[in-house]
Amino acid sequence: xxxxxxxxxxxxxxxxxxxxxxxxxxxxxxxxxxxxxxxxxxxxxxxxxxxxxxxxxxxxxxxxxxxxxxxxxxxxxxxxxxxxxxxxxxxxxxxxxxxxxxxxxxxxxxxxxxxxxxxxxxxxxxxxxxxxxxxxxxxxxxxxxxxxxxxxxxxxxxxxxxxxxxxxxxxxxxxxxxxxxxxxxxxxxxxxxxxxxxxxxxxxxxxxxxxxxxxxxxxxxxxxxxxxxxxxxxxxxxxxxxxxxxxxxxxxxxxxxxxxxxxxxxxxxxxxxxxxxxxxxxxxxxxxxxxxxxxxxxxxxxxxxxxxxxxxxxxxxxxxxxxxxxxxxxxxxxxxxxxxxxxxxxxxxxxxxxxxxxxxxxxxxxxxxxxxxxxxxxxxxxxxxxxxxxxxxxxxxxxxxxxxxxxxxxxxxxxxxxxxxxxxxxxxxxxxx
Ligand code: ADP
Numbered sequence: 113x114x115x116x117x118x119x120x121x122x123x124x125x126x127x128x129x130x131x132x133x134x135x136x137x138x139x140x141x142x143x144x145x146x147x148x149x150x151x152x153x154x155x156x157x158x159x160x161x162x163x164x165x166x167x168x169x170x171x172x173x174x175x176x177x178x179x180x181x182x183x184x185x186x187x188x189x190x191x192x193x194x195x196x197x198x199x200x201x202x203x204x205x206x207x208x209x210x211x212x213x214x215x216x217x218x219x220x221x222x223x224x225x226x227x228x229x230x231x232x233x234x235x236x237x238x239x240x241x242x243x244x245x246x247x248x249x250x251x252x253x254x255x256x257x258x259x260x261x262x263x264x265x266x267x268x269x270x271x272x273x274x275x276x277x278x279x280x281x282x283x284x285x286x287x288x289x290x291x292x293x294x295x296x297x298x299x300x301x302x303x304x305x306x307x308x309x310x311x312x313x314x315x316x317x318x319x320x321x322x323x324x325x326x327x328x329x330x331x332x333x334x335x336x337x338x339x340x341x342x343x344x345x346x347x348x349x350x351x352x353x354x355x356x357x358x359x360x361x362x363x364x365x366x367x368x369x370x371x372x373x374x375x376x377x378x379x380x381x382x383x384x385x386x387x388x389x390x391x392x393x394x395x396x397x398x399x400x401x402x403x404x405x406x407x408x409x410x411x412x413x414x415x416x417x418x419x420x421x422x423x424x425x426x427x428x429x430x431x432x433x434x435x436x437x438x439x440x441x442x443x444x445x446x447x448x449x450x451x452x453x454x455x456x457x458x459x460x461x462x463x464x465x466x467x468x469x470x471x472x473x474x475x476x477x478x479x480x481x482x483x484x485x486x487x488x489x490x491x492x493x494x495x496x497x498x499x500x501x502x503x504x505x506x507x508x509x510x511x512x513x514x515x516x517x518x519x520x521x522x523x524x525x526x527x528x529x530x531x532x533x534x535x536x537x538x539x540x541x542x543x544x545x
Contacts, residue, residue, distance in 0.1 A: 151282045154182035158286045162293030166300055172197035175264055175290045179283070183266040183275060187214030188254075190262045214265045227252045227284045229275060250275045252287035256294055264290065320489065323504075327370055331363040338363075362408045369443055369506070372436060377488055377505045380512050387516040391540040392429045394459060394466060395420060401435060402457055405442045413451045419458035427466050428540035429517040434468075437513055437521075440506040441470035441533045448531070449474030461539070465519075469534040476527035486511045486521075 131139065161174035172188040179186035180199035188197040195215045230249045254262045264287045268275045275283075338356040342348065348356075379385040402418045409416040427434070438457070445455040453473040460467055477485065488508040514521050514535055525531035 147278075150182065151278075154178060154282065155285055155289065157181065158289045162290050165293065166297050168294060168297060169196065171290055171293050171297060172262065173199075175286065179264060179266050179286060182282075183250075183268050183279070185213075185267045187265045187267075188262050189214055189265065191260045196262065213267065227280055227287075229277070229280055250280045250283050252280070252283040254287050254291055254294070256291055256298075261291075261294065316489070323489075324370075324374055328367065331367040331370075334363040335360050335367070358407050359411070362411060365404065365408065366443065369436075369439055373440070373505045373509050376436075376509045376513075380509065381488075385512075385516075387430045387433050387513060389428055389517065390430060392427050392431045392434055392537075394427055394434070394468070395424050397431060397434050398424075398438070398457060398459055398468065401438045401442060404439065405446065408443075408446055409455055412446060412449075414446065414449055415454040417454070417456045419456060421460060424459055425461050425466055425539045427537040429519065429537050433513045433517060434535075434537070437510040437535060438468065438470065440510050444506065444533075445470050445472035445474060445531075448472065453530075462536070465536045465538055467534050467536050469532050471530065471532040473530040476529050476531055477523065477525040478527050482523055482525065485523075 157178045158175060161178055162171050165171045165174050176186045176188050176197035176199040180201050185200035186198070187195055190196050193215065198214065228251050230251065250266045252264045253260055254264060264283060266275060266279070266283055268279075338360045342353060342356055376385060398418070398420055402416070406416055442455065442457065449455060449472045455473075456469075456471040458469050458471065485504075486507050489504045511521050514537075517537060519535055519537040522534045522536070523531065524534070
């Protein structure tokens with residue numbers, strides 16, 4: 113390889129006095145010392161800069177910038193061949209160094225996984241004029257736990273001292289320094305991610321506790337209020353007494369639904385909830401649900417209709433869980449349908465399955481919220497919903513319960529028009545005669 117940085121003429125040709133051997137040796141030793149000092153300063157700068165950086169990108173930039181200060185130009189190319197950091201000290205007088213130089217070298221496989229020194233003109237395409245100004249490229253891989261992460265490249269320009277084996281050793285030390293910093297940064301990142309997750313979990317638990325305290329207090333306050341009135345007013349007429357008792361039953365029912373949902377979501381989260389399959393007499397279950405909510409619907413002046421065929425097939429599910437899911441839909445229909453509206457509970461066989469639907473003429477659900485409401489603690493915050501109690505767990509529990517019974521839930525809703533929640537379950541036995 114030709115050597116473009118060598119002095120083209122010896123001193124003698126210029127008429128300057130020749131150096132003695134001793135002087136030459138002294139000069140050589142001075143060069144070695146100067147070089148060692150430069151290398152040590154470079155490695156110290158890399159160690160400091162990498163130590164101060166606490167993410168991968170910052171470490172690569174620090175590495176490229178210190179390396180460019182030491183040699184001339186430097187780049188860090190990721191294992192996938194992307195130039196992730198680049199720095200140069202080259203001025204126009206030395207000839208420009210384009211950043212893609214390093215990517216080209218990486219593509220050509222220079223020093224990808226093992227340290228090496230490469231004459232650039234052999235590495236690069238002839239058409240790359242920048243190669244005229246670069247005499248040598250050194251590459252040191254950055255490897256963590258056996259995985260090749262990136263490669264640090266250093267290129268020396270025409271006016272610089274050439275990069276040799278000693279330079280490569282120094283560059284490899286610098287890469288090792290970056291490796292240690294990367295390991296530390298990754299550990300720090302993992303720790304921060306875990307800390308963030310713990311903080312989010314703790315915040316969620318606080319919010320959850322605040323919400324359930326509020327949710328449980330509202331129906332309890334109503335129950336206690338009515339109970340006090342009944343206890344302290346002997347003169348209350350039978351009709352008013354019955355009305356208040358009905359309110360107590362309704363609030364107690366809501367309270368029980370909430371408590372059951374909360375217990376279930378905790379059990380589901382811990383993977384402890386199981387659903388024992390059995391043959392469920394759907395007609396009985398649906399009639400029970402209708403009886404349970406009828407008074408509630410009437411208390412808000414909602415029309416309530418039940419539509420089931422006489423020969424509704426039984427399903428393979430779990431009686432208590434089907435009741436829980438349907439009650440949840442019905443209570444939601446009650447909560448989110450303005451007074452004067454209508455709620456319908458209907459069921460019919462569909463092929464090998466049975467569809468049970470709760471239809472309301474309520475506020476409806478926007479398409480963008482349709483999937484979200486099945487997530488735990490998801491509530492739609494609008495003026496219309498804010499006034500309604502709820503911890504946002506009912507539908508999350510319902511979906512998981514239905515999936516555990518090998519069924520599906522679908523939602524069909526139009527804002528301002530109403531919603532229909534449909535559960536599909538597999539038929540469990542022959543259609544009753
Ligand atoms: P919540 O206890 O808050 O009602 P759910 O999980 O049962 O919890 O419901 C989640 C959210 O879905 C509700 O807060 C409400 O915003 C919306 N939602 C559920 N059912 C209906 C419905 N029938 N009509 C309109 N919005 C509904």
